[in-house]
Amino acid sequence: MKTPAIEAHALIKNFGTTHALAGVDLAIHRGESVAIMGASGSGKTTLLHVLAGITAPDGGSVVFRPSEGAPIEVTALGESARSRLRRERFGFVFQQGLLIPELTAVENVALASMINGIKRQDAVQHAASWLAALGLAGMEERRIGELSGGQAQRVAIARAQATGAELVFADEPTGALDSTTSSEVMDALLWSTTGQGRTLVVVTHDPDVAARCTRTIAVRDGRIISSAVAA
């Protein structure tokens, strides 16, 4: 039986007169990789932001169901509680990595754990093991500017995993990469999430990325118009 990792009910979000989300119902199950596709302005990034607790909706609810502990109603939390939830329970990968340029690769990954109270030595050790697992052994001390786009994106993936996030949100994670590197980054992302029993939600324009996921959701005008499970 499928267990939901996160559920959304009747989500509404307006920006002025624009209806970014016009009543979205969605359940994403544990271990799934879900691609959210749609044209620019369709509401897919807003949906990801609302699911992740980055943006508060105008209506509806989001409930996160962790593997351990009671369900958490994300939409009922205040700003600081949502920040804490994101920091401790969710992982994020953005289009351009958006890593801290002053820090080395391993420090970027370790920082998230340090903020959660892990000792630096332990956080760095754990971060290094994630970097090695993602094929970046020997690059721990490199600054972000010294890495290629694909390598930087794998550092971002390691950062998303280092805190043990059960649910990872990725916003156009391969948008700035060529097709070969894009495929490698998706390999890394899928291995580190669904490959470890975790859940992945990806916003993408790229049909090749969507094809790698177990389910594809199409969004138009703030509504889900289809949900197709991969064959």
Add this chain to the structure above:
Amino acid sequence: MNRNVLALLLRPAPGQNGVLALPVVAFGVVTTLVLTVIGGAQSFWGWTDEYAALYQGLAAIALVLLVVPLLSLGGAAARLSARRRDERLSTLRLLGVSPAGVTVATVTESVLVAAVGTLAGVVGHVAISPLIGLIPFRGEPLGFAAVVLPPLQSAIVVAAVLALAAASAVIGLRRVVISPLGVRTRSDVPQVHWIRAVLAAGAIAIAFVLIKVFPSVGGVVLTIAVLAGLFGAALAMLNLVGPWVLKVTASRQLRRADRPERLLAARIVLDSPKAAWRQVGGIAMASFMAVFAGTGVAMISTMSTADAAAADVALADDIRTGLIITLIGSFLMVAASVGVNQASDVLDQRELHRSLHHLGMPLETVDRARRRAIMSPLLVTAIGSALVAAVLIFPLIGIALITAPVSLMTIAAVVSIGIGVVWATTWATRPLLRGAFRMA
């Protein structure tokens, strides 16, 4: 470059008012300070009596001490103006726009922004001149007419600031023109060599010996001029060694950093020790002046009023006034420098801050790291500079006056005020950071 493309690039985008206002304010502050400092100094040039040369010499020293760092601050304002377009211009280069085209667009914009700022600065100078004119020297106020700079000299200062804006824009863009990818990825790592420390230590040792020798071989004015030159050279040496000291200190802090903000702060300094120094270097001069002021106060307090001639007492009072003015000027300069650089950094990293907010990173962590990256180098610089000043002044007046309670209290008070001003400035730029975090 195509005129239409240039017009398109120069047009402010919606929501960029704040981004444009910052360099305008920075140029305004710089221009007001430069005009006021030069205006104040020129008021002594009309004097012709036996003390005139001494006053003029001291005014020249204050002028050099303040104007040189102000020009550096002007450079920071120009970089603030130019850097905000770095990425877009890098993209233009990648799209094939010629280096000349990129340069023309940036220089034009920087000069336009600087022109608005300098105009406001001139207005600011005229507005505060009546207050500056109230400052007493030789027992009477200087007067508005004596301190306001005439139109021709004002025009020269304005032209110099505009030229500085243009030159800084060109220099700042050299990296974009040479290596567009370098700026986009920030792959270039600035190096600060230890040889700076050797050179600076040697120069300060030579200055120490010369200061010990000179008071006994020249007249009063010559001695003051030579000593001023030597102190100026020592300050220049501090500028040379400062980035290296900050790098070494930050490296030690990095090794011991056990909390996220400490790790981040140390890395921010190590990312560019020169930039860290540029922000807080002004406090070095303030610390120098604090040691002079402290020992000066101690010396004056040991003078018997009955023994001293009235003119000497007036001179001592005026030197104290001059020191206070120079210190206030240097505090304003450091505050403006930190404000401009912090605003620039926050604007440059808006996208990153937004992503950190998405990750759930607390604003407090980033803010504490940012402030620590300023305050830690500031403390090192303030204390280090005061020690160097004490070493240099030791051959002249001995250890007793340096360590006199009134001297130490004055030094501590002045340095504390300087540090407090910078601390307040870092808080003043916090809303910008908060804005970047909320821009989700």
